[in-house]
Amino acid sequence: MGKSGGRKKQSPVILKKRNRAGWGKNSINIARQRKAAEGLNLGNYVRRCSVVVIILGISLFTLSGCGGVEPEKRMYPLALGADIEDRKFQLTYGVPDLPKATGQEKNGEDQGNAAPSVSGDSFQEIEQLYSRTQEKYLDMGHLEILVLGQSLLDGGRWEQVLEYLKQEPTIGENVYVFRSSNAAEAVGWGSPQETSLGEYLLGLLENNPDGSPSQAVTLRELYHEMYDRGALPALPDLIIQGEELEVVF
Secondary structure (H helix, E strand, O other), rough: OOOOOOOOOOOEEEEEEEEOOOOOOOOEEEEHHHHHHOOOOOOHHHHHHHHHHHHHHHHHOOOOHHOOOOOHHHEEOEEEEEEEEEEEEEEEEEEEOOOHHOOOOOOOOOOOOOOOOOOOOOHHHHHHHHHHOOEEOOOOOOOOEEEEEEOOOOOOOOOHHHHHHHHHOOOOOEEEEEEEEEEEHHOOEEOOOOOOOOHHHHHHHHHHOOOOOHOOEHHHHHHHHHHOOOOOOOOOEEEEEEEEEEOOO
């Protein structure tokens, strides 16, 4: 997997918010939003991680198996992408570079690919492949963003993804859900300020007065629509063109 080394700084990109009628309406300038978008709720995220550290420290005395995995040996995805690739499910895990964001990065230290993708015929197979190919234990307890790829939506297999997530006890129902032509590409996106997709969207929705939390869709709504109508509600689109990210509510 590729390494997330330093990347060349680029000029600020423009994130636009438009209605279905066309491009460019209600534009949002990322430079104007930088402080809000890069606020990211990262302070809350770090504090949640601190709570996890304390809880896991206590759990070491009472639990065995995966419950005893040390926090620094866990991977905490903030975003998850789901696609269909070669007729198989493909999950992409978007992990923020927490040491860099908190100033705790060591010289020469690199967390590796911040958005690894794993494919399989079933989610059980994906989990098994992940455990054999990734050095850190997968902890989904901090998931905040879900991106459904067009290949998954067109193939009608999105229900299987929701059923899988519903059975995961650590994944809450307040996860924000988006759609994209390619979920893996979206989850792997990073801003010129080296902010991950999950961090950026959280900042946009929760810290930014120009964000649209009232138009955001959560997993809870998807579960309701799936069981009530067997269909999906309209989802916000993530459109990536080069270094530009556009969110269409």
